[in-house]
Amino acid sequence: MKIIPCGSVATKPAPEAYFTGRVLQTPIVEKEEPARLRALLVQFEPGARTAWHTHPLGQTLLIVSGAGRVQSWGEPVQEVRTGDVISFAPGEKHWHGAGPRTAMSHIAMQEALDGVTADWLEKVSEEQYSG
Template identity: 40%
Template sequence: MKKISIVLLTSIVFVFASCCNNQKNNDGMETANNKETILIFPKGEVINNDYFSGKAWLKMLVTDKDNFDATVGNVIFEPGVRNNWHSHPGGQILLCTRGTGYYQEKGKPIQLLEKGDVIEILPDIVHWHGATPDSEFEHIAIGTQSSKGSVVWLEPVTDEEYNSYKK
């Protein structure tokens, strides 16, 4: 038992050290030894609907939403891509894992998102999220209380709204 714990602890430390030993290349993308972008989860499939302003990918990570009453997916946005205004009847949590992005609730200023940020979105709050103009953005999207209903899609975010971020 002690031997297994030591092996497990060593593995966790190795994975953590590998993740934290990233560098930035000239494009600001995280790389391992400046060779490639590090993805924790597979990129998934291109999202083919009218609710995104450009190319984004989705990889569902939890597929049994009935037993867990949640959806969990990894989303990657190309630079400048955002989703439409929308809300979630059961709420949503965003775990930001790579790049820089934006998040905005209706009537409030845009928030800059970076790796490590957590956004807690209460049920029925109208909002949008996506990448900044010059960076890919990746987050894990957790749809909570999914039995209350799926996402309610609204109108696209205008360029004027998207470009209103103030530092």
């Protein structure tokens, strides 16, 4: 058993290349090979969001606070809120983030394939975000 004390893992700003707006990330799980699980607490300020991206082995989000938006390529923007669980299939192009006037936090869970958890693409435009 390993206990990771609260506050012992640093929260960091998310990379601007992959996000729009202020986003903070706190690692939860970073398992060593052969395990592949990775999990992060991601906190989005209102209007903040990821860029379009995919995950080689898919991704699951658990919304832990607030309300936000998610979208898969070619589908309409959908509203999500605390308690919702969102599952993206391997290779499914998508984005996720806070609502325009509400913050949102989620736990993002994905597996690494050859060390890669995400393939980052173009940023989400204001028009795409607004739906």
